[in-house]
Amino acid sequence: MALYSEKVMDHFRNPRNVGVIEDADGVGEVGNAKCGDIMKMYLKIDNDIISDVKFETFGCGSAIASSSMATELIKGKPISEAMELTNKAVAEALDGLPDYKMHCSVLAEEAIKSALDDYHSKQGK
Amino acid sequence: MIYADNAATTKMSKAAIDTMFRLVNDTWGNASSLYSVGQTSKEVLEQAREDIANLIGAEPKEIIFTSGGSEADNQAILSAAKIGASKGKKHIISSAFEHHAVLHTLERLKEDGFEITLLDVHEDGIIREDELEDAIREDTCLVTIMYANNEIGTVQPISRLGEICKKHNVLFHTDAVQAIGHIPVNVNDDNVDMLSASAHKFHGPKGVGFLYVKKGIRVTNLINGGAQEKGRRAGTENVPGIAAMAVALKEAVESLSENYENVSKKRDCLIEGLSKIEHSALNGDAKKRLPGNVNFCFEGIEGESLLLLLDDKGIMASSGSACTSGSLDPSHVLLAIGRVHDVAHGSLRLTINEETTDEDVEYIIKAVDEVVTYLRSFSPIWRDLVAGKKQFIL
Ligand SMILES: Cc1ncc(COP(=O)(O)O)c(C=O)c1O
Numbered sequence: 011m012a013l014y015s016e017k018v019m020d021h022f023r024n025p026r027n028v029g030v031i032e033d034a035d036g037v038g039e040v041g042n043a044k045c046g047d048i049m050k051m052y053l054k055i056d057n058d059i060i061s062d063v064k065f066e067t068f069g070c071g072s073a074i075a076s077s078s079m080a081t082e083l084i085k086g087k088p089i090s091e092a093m094e095l096t097n098k099a100v101a102e103a104l105d106g107l108p109d110y111k112m113h114c115s116v117l118a119e120e121a122i123k124s125a126l127d128d129y130h131s132k133q134g135k
Numbered sequence: 136m137i138y139a140d141n142a143a144t145t146k147m148s149k150a151a152i153d154t155m156f157r158l159v160n161d162t163w164g165n166a167s168s169l170y171s172v173g174q175t176s177k178e179v180l181e182q183a184r185e186d187i188a189n190l191i192g193a194e195p196k197e198i199i200f201t202s203g204g205s206e207a208d209n210q211a212i213l214s215a216a217k218i219g220a221s222k223g224k225k226h227i228i229s230s231a232f233e234h235h236a237v238l239h240t241l242e243r244l245k246e247d248g249f250e251i252t253l254l255d256v257h258e259d260g261i262i263r264e265d266e267l268e269d270a271i272r273e274d275t276c277l278v279t280i281m282y283a284n285n286e287i288g289t290v291q292p293i294s295r296l297g298e299i300c301k302k303h304n305v306l307f308h309t310d311a312v313q314a315i316g317h318i319p320v321n322v323n324d325d326n327v328d329m330l331s332a333s334a335h336k337f338h339g340p341k342g343v344g345f346l347y348v349k350k351g352i353r354v355t356n357l358i359n360g361g362a363q364e365k366g367r368r369a370g371t372e373n374v375p376g377i378a379a380m381a382v383a384l385k386e387a388v389e390s391l392s393e394n395y396e397n398v399s400k401k402r403d404c405l406i407e408g409l410s411k412i413e414h415s416a417l418n419g420d421a422k423k424r425l426p427g428n429v430n431f432c433f434e435g436i437e438g439e440s441l442l443l444l445l446d447d448k449g450i451m452a453s454s455g456s457a458c459t460s461g462s463l464d465p466s467h468v469l470l471a472i473g474r475v476h477d478v479a480h481g482s483l484r485l486t487i488n489e490e491t492t493d494e495d496v497e498y499i500i501k502a503v504d505e506v507v508t509y510l511r512s513f514s515p516i517w518r519d520l521v522a523g524k525k526q527f528i529l
Contacts, residue, residue, distance in 0.1 A: 071458075
């Protein structure tokens with residue numbers, strides 16, 4: 011059996027929404043190099059809708075795939091929906107992650123929350 | 136497909152496979168039985184013991200067959216500990232980058248009141264003779280130092296270390312699992328009292344190995360039962376596996392100098408090529424290392440994703456990143472030579488062999504360069520490093 015599902019490998023090999031948004035409305039970075047995972051999310055927000063999202067990730071295959079899937083799940087969605095994205099939803103959308111890799115999906119959830127927090131604090135809310 | 140993970144295991148040689156197949160048929164009898172079918176097995180078993188002994192400068196009765204390197208390491212250390220304890224000597228010296236078969240056994244001895252000193256392996260991955268001598272105490276009962284490291288391939292001055300142990304009358308064990316069949320090993324020249332080996336690292340079968348124990352040293356039995364191996368290791372012998380191990384070792388030793396020259400040349404080409412990747416560093420001394428071992432750290436990327444993408448390109452390798460070890464920490468070997476976590480996660484081990492071609496070497500260099508560049512292109516750490524927000528370590 012392969013280490014990862016086909017979905018994980020697809021998102022790892024062809025990550026969606028990779029890159030940077032120079033004039034992002036919200037940026038979030040979570041994780042640390044010591045543990046071997048860092049995720050950075052960039053959001054563009056128009057009328058409370060996430061109109062664009064990009065990510066950069068330093069980490070293993072499942073970290074890259076989780077970031078990619080998380081961006082897909084929130085792109086074009088209202089902020090309120092993105093706030094509710096759970097790590098479980100990310101893992102499920104990837105057809106599951108090995109137990110010891112679940113923290114990668116947690117990191118993806120946290121990265122999005124952190125970027126949204128940044129957006130809200132910039133809005134003065 | 137390029138298999139560059141020979142330190143993990145090797146493919147069995149044709150001669151070893153042929154021997155094993157033939158003997159599964161011919162030596163199905165129990166080597167302890169007195170009728171002829173059993174005695175045939177016994178003869179094959181003893182011939183294998185003699186052949187292996189000859190190949191490492193030992194006597195046949197000094198060879199104990201085991202289930203592999205881990206068991207041999209456990210038995211060597213626990214035997215020395217028992218001898219030590221009986222004389223009130225409960226101090227053991229080892230090194231920080233031993234295989235877990237050694238380190239975890241030592242951890243267990245700690246619970247039994249043993250004191251363990253782990254020698255520094257320095258940035259080059261080499262143990263210093265004077266530091267060993269300084270660490271030896273009145274109550275030291277064992278020094279156990281690996282012949283060559285399984286991750287970074289550095290080869291230790293075993294003969295000199297053995298000499299020091301001899302001078303101080305302390306038992307000396309070496310885990311030669313990665314060394315034997317790849318570099319010259321001789322128990323007399325190397326001044327060792329005990330030595331562990333495993334067949335699957337030199338094109339023999341998995342689950343078979345041996346422990347050399349110099350005559351006169353009392354061995355503790357880990358597996359109790361029948362009187363096999365002169366009462367030092369119970370269990371009906373795996374005759375086909377043991378004979379295949381002997382054949383594989385003979386082949387490896389006979390072609391050792393030729394392979395050494397050929398493989399180390401390719402290793403040096405790989406090292407030269409990969410060194411050109413910016414912000415990378417070789418792990419371990421460039422020359423005092425196994426002929427097939429190349430181990431690098433690449434800053435700004437993580438090892439598992441590197442391995443997966445190399446696999447997509449047909450290259451099978453390994454890494455010391457936390458994600459590949461299933462724990463939160465990267466390899467204890469890389470940490471022992473002073474690599475910080477941040478760069479230890481971005482390590483790559485390539486262990487090539489005599490079948491690796493010049494084209495393979497070229498292809499690997501190109502593939503690693505491409506994959507590292509690609510992963511850095513969306514690594515937030517790399518972005519910060521390039522932007523000067525963080526200092527490069529490598
Ligand atoms: C240095 C070293 N010691 C011990 C072992 C364990 O050998 P085995 O797999 O035969 O138990 C290995 C192999 O994984 C090794 O590389």
